[in-house]
Amino acid sequence: GQNIDQPTEMTATEGAIVQINCTYQTSGFNGLFWYQQHAGEAPTFLSYNVLDGLEEKGRFSSFLSRSKGYSYLLLKELQMKDSASYLCAVRGTDSWGKLQFGAGTQVVVTP
Amino acid sequence: GAVVSQHPSRVICKSGTSVKIECRSLDFQATTMFWYRQFPKQSLMLMATSNEGSKATYEQGVEKDKFLINHASLTLSTLTVTSAHPEDSSFYICSARTGSTDTQYFGPGTRLTVL
Numbered sequence: 001g002q003n004i005d006q007p008t009e010m011t012a013t014e015g016a017i018v019q020i021n022c023t024y025q026t027s028g029f030n031g032l033f034w035y036q037q038h039a040g041e042a043p044t045f046l047s048y049n050v051l052d053g054l055e056e057k058g059r060f061s062s063f064l065s066r067s068k069g070y071s072y073l074l075l076k077e078l079q080m081k082d083s084a085s086y087l088c089a090v091r092g093t094d095s096w097g098k099l100q101f102g103a104g105t106q107v108v109v110t111p
Numbered sequence: 112g113a114v115v116s117q118h119p120s121r122v123i124c125k126s127g128t129s130v131k132i133e134c135r136s137l138d139f140q141a142t143t144m145f146w147y148r149q150f151p152k153q154s155l156m157l158m159a160t161s162n163e164g165s166k167a168t169y170e171q172g173v174e175k176d177k178f179l180i181n182h183a184s185l186t187l188s189t190l191t192v193t194s195a196h197p198e199d200s201s202f203y204i205c206s207a208r209t210g211s212t213d214t215q216y217f218g219p220g221t222r223l224t225v226l
Contacts, residue, residue, distance in 0.1 A: 033214065042117075042204050042217040043155070050212070087154060096143050096168070097213045101154045 004102035006088050011108045012078055020073045020086050020105045028093030034062050034073045035087040037104065043087055047073065075107070083109045114138050115207050117218030124195055125226055132190045132221045134205030140185035141207035145215060146178075149202045161188040195225040 003025045012018040024032070031050040035043035049055055049064035049071060061074040075082055085104040091097055114137040124130050134144055142163045147155040159180050160168040167180035177199075179191040188207075192199055202222055206215040 031212070035217075040202075040220075040222075042220045045113075045214055045216060048212050048214060091213075096145075096160045096162070097208055097215070098145070098157060098160060099215060100157075103154045 004088055004090055004100060006086075006102040006105045008103070009106040009108065011110060013110050014078055014080060016078050018075045018078060018107060020075070020088075020107070022071045022073070022088035022102055024069050024071070024088070024090050024102075026069070026090055026092065026100075029066065029090060030093050030097070031091040032062075032064055032071050033089040033091065033099065034060075034071075035089060037085045037087060039085075046086075078109050080109050080111070083107060113209055113214070113216040115205065115216050115218040117205055117221055119221060120219060121222045121224075123224045123226065126196055127194055129191055129193045130195055130223060132192075132203055132205075132223075134188045134190070134207070134218050136186045136207040136209070136216075139207070139209045141188075141209060142185060143208050144182060144188040145206045145208075146180060146188075146190050147204045147206070149204060149220075155204065158190075192223065195223070197225045199223065200225045 006022045034046040037043040047062035054063045059076045064071045085106050087104045088102040089099040116135045118133045144161040146158045149155050158173045161180050161182040163182045169175045182188040204220045206217045
């Protein structure tokens with residue numbers, strides 16, 4: 001089975017930086033995804049890592065260390081609209097590419 | 112690109128009735144789609160994997176006779192909640208896999224309320 005852990009909630013001020021950590025223990029690993037989900041809406045894709053290192057995409061960056069079973073999502077220059085739940089998801093090695101989601105981290109951006 | 116639609120967005124039904132939810136990939140073909148449900152303030156729970164032209168694969172604990180899945184074409188999968196009960200009230204979300212990284216893109220979700 002898989003165990004994916006991320007903090008429940010984080011609060012930061014507008015313009016600041018927030019780092020959301022995700023640790024995982026899996027029987028198989030074939031990539032890690034980060035999604036953003038606003039309340040009452042479906043998740044939207046943010047980033048994908050399958051090799052160790054940092055992937056940067058505008059204000060969002062994601063890092064992966066496979067040996068440590070660790071990833072983080074970095075949100076820079078926070079905006080009020082970034083208030084949302086951020087989901088870490090690990091893809092297993094099954095042929096369908098199933099994702100196992102963490103419980104999500106609720107980020108609250110304050111003025 | 113990679114747009115997934117879902118219909119209806121919201122449905123209210125009486126206990127005992129059946130409800131069909133459609134999931135479409137609008138600008139790509141998807142041999143594999145996934146169905147999730149999500150309870151308030153909880154993460155997504157995978158219900159089943161829908162494969163075009165073959166039977167769906169259900170996760171442990173999900174009743175296949177209650178949640179009927181049909182993936183009749185490369186752009187359409189349907190989930191039918193049969194004999195719905197209040198405990199089936201939830202947010203149902205589909206996703207479709209595409210691209211070189213096989214990323215899952217999600218539909219906007221369907222809010223089901225069973226009275």
